[in-house]
Amino acid sequence: MNFLNVIACIKQVPDPQYLSKITIDPARKTIRREDVPAVINPLDKHALEEGLKIRDEHGGRVTVVSMGPPQAELACREALAMGADEAILLCDRAFAGADTLSTSYSLSLAIKRVGVFNMILCGNETVDGNTGQVPPQLADFLNIPHVTRARRIEFTNEGKVRVERSIEYGYMVVEVTLPAVIAVTREINVPRIPTVSGIMEAHQREVKVWTAKDIEAEEERIGLAGSPTQVADIFSPEIGRKGEMLRGEPEEVVKLLIRRLHELGVI
Amino acid sequence: MDFSFTPEQEMLRKTAREFAEREIAPKVDQMDETGEVPMDLVKRMGELGFGGVIIPKEYGGTGVGHLARIIILEEIGRVSAAMANTLQIHHLGESPIIYFGTDEQKKRWLPSLATGKKIGALALTEPVGGSDVLGIQTVAKKEGDAYIINGRKCFITNSHISDVCGVIAKTGEKELTCFVVEKGTKGFTPGREEDKFGLRGCNTGEIVLENCKVPVENMIGKPGDGLRTALSCISNVGRPGVAASALGIVQRCLEEAVKYANQRTLYGKPIANLQAIQWLITDIYMDYEISRWTAYYAAWLRDQGVRCDTENSLTKFWATRGAVRCAQRLIDIFGAYGVLNEYVPQRLLRDAWPLVSAAGTSEIMRVVMAGGILKKYA
Numbered sequence: 195m196n197f198l199n200v201i202a203c204i205k206q207v208p209d210p211q212y213l214s215k216i217t218i219d220p221a222r223k224t225i226r227r228e229d230v231p232a233v234i235n236p237l238d239k240h241a242l243e244e245g246l247k248i249r250d251e252h253g254g255r256v257t258v259v260s261m262g263p264p265q266a267e268l269a270c271r272e273a274l275a276m277g278a279d280e281a282i283l284l285c286d287r288a289f290a291g292a293d294t295l296s297t298s299y300s301l302s303l304a305i306k307r308v309g310v311f312n313m314i315l316c317g318n319e320t321v322d323g324n325t326g327q328v329p330p331q332l333a334d335f336l337n338i339p340h341v342t343r344a345r346r347i348e349f350t351n352e353g354k355v356r357v358e359r360s361i362e363y364g365y366m367v368v369e370v371t372l373p374a375v376i377a378v379t380r381e382i383n384v385p386r387i388p389t390v391s392g393i394m395e396a397h398q399r400e401v402k403v404w405t406a407k408d409i410e411a412e413e414e415r416i417g418l419a420g421s422p423t424q425v426a427d428i429f430s431p432e433i434g435r436k437g438e439m440l441r442g443e444p445e446e447v448v449k450l451l452i453r454r455l456h457e458l459g460v461i
Numbered sequence: 462m463d464f465s466f467t468p469e470q471e472m473l474r475k476t477a478r479e480f481a482e483r484e485i486a487p488k489v490d491q492m493d494e495t496g497e498v499p500m501d502l503v504k505r506m507g508e509l510g511f512g513g514v515i516i517p518k519e520y521g522g523t524g525v526g527h528l529a530r531i532i533i534l535e536e537i538g539r540v541s542a543a544m545a546n547t548l549q550i551h552h553l554g555e556s557p558i559i560y561f562g563t564d565e566q567k568k569r570w571l572p573s574l575a576t577g578k579k580i581g582a583l584a585l586t587e588p589v590g591g592s593d594v595l596g597i598q599t600v601a602k603k604e605g606d607a608y609i610i611n612g613r614k615c616f617i618t619n620s621h622i623s624d625v626c627g628v629i630a631k632t633g634e635k636e637l638t639c640f641v642v643e644k645g646t647k648g649f650t651p652g653r654e655e656d657k658f659g660l661r662g663c664n665t666g667e668i669v670l671e672n673c674k675v676p677v678e679n680m681i682g683k684p685g686d687g688l689r690t691a692l693s694c695i696s697n698v699g700r701p702g703v704a705a706s707a708l709g710i711v712q713r714c715l716e717e718a719v720k721y722a723n724q725r726t727l728y729g730k731p732i733a734n735l736q737a738i739q740w741l742i743t744d745i746y747m748d749y750e751i752s753r754w755t756a757y758y759a760a761w762l763r764d765q766g767v768r769c770d771t772e773n774s775l776t777k778f779w780a781t782r783g784a785v786r787c788a789q790r791l792i793d794i795f796g797a798y799g800v801l802n803e804y805v806p807q808r809l810l811r812d813a814w815p816l817v818s819a820a821g822t823s824e825i826m827r828v829v830m831a832g833g834i835l836k837k838y839a
Contacts, residue, residue: 268468275472387480390510390523393472 198254200245201305202278203316203332204238206262206269210321223425225322234269237317239276241378243385244347245315246277252349254312255279259304261289261297267401274396275388282308286405291418294327300416301328302335303409311373313355318343318377329377340375341368345382466532473529477536480509485540492543492662493808498622499662502544506537507577512551515698516559521572527697527760531705535753538709539716542784542812543663545709546819549702550618553820554581556694557627557639557681566681570625570641582623583699584614584668585691591616592825594629594637594688599670601630601638608632608640608680610673613652618819620666621651627681628670629691637687641679648673659811696770696829699820700777701759707777707784707816708752710809714787715749717805718742718794732794741790748783755779771833778826784813 208216208230217226234242245256258273260266261284270281284304292300305311314336319326326342333340345365346358359366360379370376388396406416414420440450455461466474488499506512514530516522530552538545555574558566573579587597599612610630614620624644632638642649652667681690722733722742732738759772788810792799799806817823 268472271468272472275476387483387509388472388476389508390473390476390514390525390529392510393469393476394523394525396472397469 198248198252198312199308199310200248200254200256201308201311201314202238202242202245202256202258202273203301203314203328204242204258204260204269204273205235205317205320205322206232206260206266207235207320207322209233210236218428218430220428223428225428232265232269234272235317235320235322237319237321237378237380239317239385240380240382241315241317242273242276242278243383244378245313246386247383248313248347249279257282257308257311259301259308260284261292261300261304267403270401271396272388274399274401275392276386277388277392280402281399282402282404284405284409285403286407288406288411288413288417291421292416293421293423294323294325294331295422296416296420298328298331298335299420300406300409300411302332303411304404305332305336307404307409313372314338314375316375316377318379326377329375333375336373336375338373338375339370340377341370342377344376344378347376347378347382466528469525470529470532473525474532474536476509477511477533478539480505481537481540481544485537485544489541489662489808492541494661496656496661498547498664499544500622503547503580503622504577506544506548510575511537511548512555512577513575515552516555516571516575520559520567521575523575527701527763528757531701531708531756531760534702534705535708535712535756538706539713540709541662542706542710542809542816543660545706546618546660546663546703546816547622549699549706550583551577551581551623552702553583553694553699554619554623554625554627556698557583557690558625558641560693560697561639561681561686561690566641566678574625579624580619580622581625581627582617582619583627583629583691583694584617584620585629585695586614586616588613588615592822594691595635597629597631597637599628599630601632601640601675603632603677604674606677607674608638608677610640610642610648610670610675612670614668614670615652616655616665617668618663618665620668621654621664626668627691627694628668628675629687630670632684632687636685637691638684639681639687639690640675641681642670642673642675643679646673646675657815659808659813660815661811695820696773697763700773700826701756701763703816703820704752704756704759704773704776704780707780707813708749708756710784710813710816711745711749711752711780711787713805714784714791714809715742715745717809718745718791721795738794741794745787745790748779748787752776752780752783771830771837774821774826774829774833777820778823778830781813781816781819782823785810785817788813 212230219226249256256278258278258281316329341357343360344357345360348356354369356369440447513522514525517524534545589596601608601610626642628640628642648671650669652669654666725732755776759769759776762769791806795806798804
């Protein structure tokens with residue numbers, strides 16, 4: 195495979211290490227992000243790492259595309275520190291309130307504006323939204339194939355990629371032609387830690403900021419207006435704990451336990 | 462007055478923390494048990510550029526400065542003070558070359574020290590003691606275009622793992638001179654390796670110099686510059702480095718104390734509700750804030766090019782003694798669990814203690830501070 199243009203989509207999310215500290219704002223129906231540090235969505239970091247690995251091995255260029263508020267620039271800088279060649283942030287009030295559909299639409303326009311691309315890598319899902327919808331929707335907008343739950347990517351001689359997809363009891367091997375969207379899982383790699391010089395350089399480089407106008411987005415298809423999904427309510431579930439004691443001989447108890455778990459729909 | 466860090470410094474902290482938690486933490490128990498230096502981690506710190514933070518760009522470093530260095534050391538020290546001390550002594554070993562070396566010497570040694578391909582150390586202390594600098598007995602005699610060094614250095618951090626070692630030797634009755642001696646030089650051998658109760662996994666030992674022939678080109682400055690070189694490097698690099706390692710311990714004590722006090726219940730409620738525990742925690746907190754702000758301030762002064770020996774001594778004094786106090790408080794909070802080897806408080810105490818005498822005892826810190834104070838406020 196010759197020179198590859200890889201695009202890695204990243205999202206800035208609340209640091210999952212602080213999940214227990216996240217609270218909900220019932221009026222705005224959003225989570226309060228003030229006291230929680232923001233990080234690159236963990237799976238997106240794996241996507242970026244895979245892009246960097248592919249570039250290091252085959253040559254090419256990794257462009258990071260993100261959408262978010264102005265502070266998401268930091269996530270882009272971190273991606274540059276890890277080694278991305280270019281970072282683009284879609285940042286405009288008009289994008290606010292986007293659901294996965296309007297996000298995918300906006301990202302697809304940005305990617306088209308980037309120009310040539312061979313592979314688009316995404317995390318399979320984010321820790322905040324957790325829908326896993328953006329990668330397939332993005333592929334649809336770009337009219338290219340997609341593979342989700344990728345745990346390994348290798349190039350075949352025919353210029354295709356062979357992807358191992360994690361499935362419940364093992365994995366599935368699929369071949370896909372490029373360009374394609376590939377959504378990765380955490381098994382795929384270990385993201386690199388930026389070096390001191392990487393960090394220093396990243397802060398001297400430009401993070402390109404594109405507005406809705408820059409990507410020529412149709413107004414009614416972006417942000418809240420372009421989002422068919424609207425949050426009706428958001429709440430923290432009340433978790434009531436209840437103990438249940440199973441008594442008897444070990445074998446008997448195991449049978450009882452399995453039956454009970456089946457009844458509860460746990461297994 | 463602006464107390465915020467730059468975005469670069471914030472990202473450096475995040476990176477150092479990620480490295481420490483992901484790569485050092487899994488090896489801490491093994492280091493404590495065996496006392497062996499995990500050389501793979503030393504190499505990793507080099508690859509990440511942690512070794513080159515005070516080395517200027519033109520010599521292969523990043524020159525991000527002393528405050529950035531403190532941040533990195535603090536984050537590593539929070540997970541392993543032993544690794545932090547290994548790194549900070551590497552910086553100390555580089556410092557005579559950075560601040561007093563010739564352009565040629567800088568070009569020769571700094572690039573490989575910046576990337577961690579070579580490890581640094583500085584050998585001053587001898588069995589007669591470290592505080593009595595002029596009392597050292599290692600002698601360097603000039604013979605043609607070389608010096609022949611004879612003597613024995615002790616309590617030298619990185620003694621057995623360093624490749625480039627600054628050696629302070631007497632070239633006259635009251636004349637000290639600094640030489641760079643490379644690993645493999647004939648007559649330069651690590652001696653006894655010390656078995657410490659704390660900072661295990663950070664190597665401390667003797668360096669034996671026996672008719673060790675070092676070319677004149679390896680001399681830093683001129684004959685007689687050694688005292689100034691050694692004192693300046695120890696004050697500006699060694700002491701803040703020890704302080705930052707200790708600061709990491711203090712921060713860890715605070716985190717562990719709060720976590721445990723919120724989890725452990727007594728009388729039907731978390732012990733964090735008990736005033737006795739709250740006082741212990743606030744005492745840890747005070748040591749934490751004082752240690753970190755004095756450390757940042759001293760490093761910031763240094764980055765501004767302002768002389769800061771008094772401040773370096775202040776932060777070294779406070780952070781190291783604070784680390785011992787905080788680890789003791791943490792053990793008190795944990796009760797009997799605090800002294801069990803499977804819990805962290807006892808290790809923090811063992812790691813804190815050796816830092817108190819490193820790079821100058823508390824008494825010497827007071828002497829240095831007194832010198833500065835009496836002059837400044839006269």
